[in-house]
Amino acid sequence: MPGQPAFLCDAMLGGLARWLRAAGYSAWFDVHAADGELVRRALEQGRWLLTSDSGILERYAVSEGLVGCVFVPRGLSVLRQLAHVIAALKLPLRDCRCMDCDGELVETPLAEVVQHVPAKVKDVCTLFFRCRGCRKVYWRGTHWQSIRGRLRRAVELAAALADAGERPPS
Ligand SMILES: [Zn+2]
Numbered sequence: 001m002p003g004q005p006a007f008l009c010d011a012m013l014g015g016l017a018r019w020l021r022a023a024g025y026s027a028w029f030d031v032h033a034a035d036g037e038l039v040r041r042a043l044e045q046g047r048w049l050l051t052s053d054s055g056i057l058e059r060y061a062v063s064e065g066l067v068g069c070v071f072v073p074r075g076l077s078v079l080r081q082l083a084h085v086i087a088a089l090k091l092p093l094r095d096c097r098c099m100d101c102d103g104e105l106v107e108t109p110l111a112e113v114v115q116h117v118p119a120k121v122k123d124v125c126t127l128f129f130r131c132r133g134c135r136k137v138y139w140r141g142t143h144w145q146s147i148r149g150r151l152r153r154a155v156e157l158a159a160a161l162a163d164a165g166e167r168p169p170s
Helices: 014-022 035-045 076-087 110-116 119-122 142-163
Strands: 007-009 028-031 050-052 069-071 106-109 128-131 137-139
Touching: 007 014, 007 035, 014 076, 014 142, 035 050, 069 076, 076 142, 106 119, 110 128
Parallel strands: 007 028, 007 050, 050 069
Antiparallel strands: 106 128, 128 137
16 A cells, blocks of 8 residues: 555554544554554554554654654544544545455455355345455445445545644644
């Protein structure tokens, strides 16, 4: 994914990591990583650090701008967290990644995944995907439409944030 921003979320932002993946961005999340470890990984891997912990902003690599960091205010719903990040970095929606493992989804013929697809889905869906990482099978059914609907809502919220001049420092 050259040129695409990728993310590392702090322990409070696991839900946000999943939704960033749905929006098409690689997002890692480690509930056990200490602040210093998060900053070091973000620096090494060129990932944006997303945090609700103002202490991380004081870290040298962050305060000096060596690591890109977006502070996500506490108390926001996960959709508003996502809108905040979309607004801060002007992110377009991209093709979904696996919400569970961050893997890339690859379009796959139904015949190859048919044993994982419920009968009623086979009748109504034509596009199927498999995660390169955990092998989970996805299809463009009602659940997928609901996820895309929430993502579009986050983009609308982000546009409203930008219009209101509430753009966070990035
Ligand atoms: Zn996966």
